[in-house]
Amino acid sequence: MNIEAIALFSDEEKDILQEVMNIAFGNATADLAEMIDIFVVLNVPEIQAMKVNDLSVYFKKNIHDFDKIWALDQKFWGDFSGSGFLIFPARSGKTLIDLFDTGDTEEVESKQIESLEKEVLLEIGNILVGACVGKIAGLLNTNVTYSPPVASQSESKDFSTLVEPFNFNQTAIIMKTVFEFENQHINGLLFLITNQDSIEWLKKALYDYLESFDE
Amino acid sequence: MKTCIPKDREYELFEAANGREGVEMFQTVKPDLVFMDLTMPEIDGYKATEEIKNLDKNAMIVVATADVQPKSLAKVMALGAFTVLKKPPRKQILEDIIDKVETQIEKSSS
Numbered sequence: 001m002n003i004e005a006i007a008l009f010s011d012e013e014k015d016i017l018q019e020v021m022n023i024a025f026g027n028a029t030a031d032l033a034e035m036i037d038i039f040v041v042l043n044v045p046e047i048q049a050m051k052v053n054d055l056s057v058y059f060k061k062n063i064h065d066f067d068k069i070w071a072l073d074q075k076f077w078g079d080f081s082g083s084g085f086l087i088f089p090a091r092s093g094k095t096l097i098d099l100f101d102t103g104d105t106e107e108v109e110s111k112q113i114e115s116l117e118k119e120v121l122l123e124i125g126n127i128l129v130g131a132c133v134g135k136i137a138g139l140l141n142t143n144v145t146y147s148p149p150v151a152s153q154s155e156s157k158d159f160s161t162l163v164e165p166f167n168f169n170q171t172a173i174i175m176k177t178v179f180e181f182e183n184q185h186i187n188g189l190l191f192l193i194t195n196q197d198s199i200e201w202l203k204k205a206l207y208d209y210l211e212s213f214d215e
Numbered sequence: 216m217k218t219c220i221p222k223d224r225e226y227e228l229f230e231a232a233n234g235r236e237g238v239e240m241f242q243t244v245k246p247d248l249v250f251m252d253l254t255m256p257e258i259d260g261y262k263a264t265e266e267i268k269n270l271d272k273n274a275m276i277v278v279a280t281a282d283v284q285p286k287s288l289a290k291v292m293a294l295g296a297f298t299v300l301k302k303p304p305r306k307q308i309l310e311d312i313i314d315k316v317e318t319q320i321e322k323s324s325s
Contacts, residue, residue: 019281019302022254022281022302023281023302023303024281025281026254026280026281026282026283026284026302027281027283029282029284030282030283030284030285033284033285033286039284039286039287040284042253042254042282043254044254044255044256139303210218213218213219213303213304213306214218
């Protein structure tokens with residue numbers, strides 16, 4: 001099945017949105033680096049619009065390298081509404097725990113590893129998704145509220161639960177960033193997906209943002 | 216970024232779409248100042264900074280980046296960047312940096 005890209009944004013709008021996403025994710029990784037000794041290698045964000053119907057196929061195409069995934073889903077509300085997804089391969093769970101090294105490995109062994117992995121993912125996800133969305137909202141001069149993040153482990157072939165909350169008749173805007181934790185061999189993906197209701201506001205906010213530099 | 220550069224100074228601006236193009240353009244244009252992003256296709260800003268400094272150790276490179284991790288900033292300074300401009304840029308900060316670069320160029324040529 002082919003994904004039909006929708007030309008929702010002009011090249012200029014895409015450029016501004018890409019830059020805003022870049023700034024937001026850059027800030028979010030710096031926040032994470034303050035908490036744990038890590039260096040996040042950033043890539044150029046991608047902006048795409050497509051029908052919600054195609055989201056499941058889109059996820060499959062983008063996460064084909066991972067057999068099983070840890071997915072964090074955090075919803076945000078306001079002028080800019082949608083969901084943030086942070087995806088890691090499930091095999092990186094143990095390394096993620098080590099990053100938050102408590103210095104007490106026996107304790108780690110005695111607890112349920114999966115539950116610890118979940119805790120760590122919630123922690124990392126809350127920072128990366130929360131700081132990224134918060135920074136975008138800040139740059140675009142609005143506020144968002146968040147629902148608590150939800151972390152789950154699943155087979156990477158099934159993305160139906162991630163897509164369920166979106167209205168299938170609508171268009172989704174996807175902001176994707178691929179990143180790597182240097183020296184940890186962990187790659188992850190961050191998707192911010194916002195729906196049709198935010199588009200008009202978003203377009204205006206992008207131009208307002210650009211104009212703020214002329215003041 | 217471009218909108219923050221003082222218009223009254225009549226600088227000539229050249230824009231590269233990626234790191235590779237930036238290095239190539241540096242060799243043909245020989246600019247007084249390079250604003251370098253870090254997150255770019257083809258080659259990233261670290262590599263492009265390194266290559267430009269290898270071509271001209273006196274090249275003035277200001278890294279303009281959203282990647283504000285302390286390790287990123289330390290890395291670009293170690294590669295020989297003049298300074299770092301955090302994105303989003305602000306007019307006054309950018310103008311101050313350009314002034315510093317001009318002073319440095321004058322010092323080096325005198």
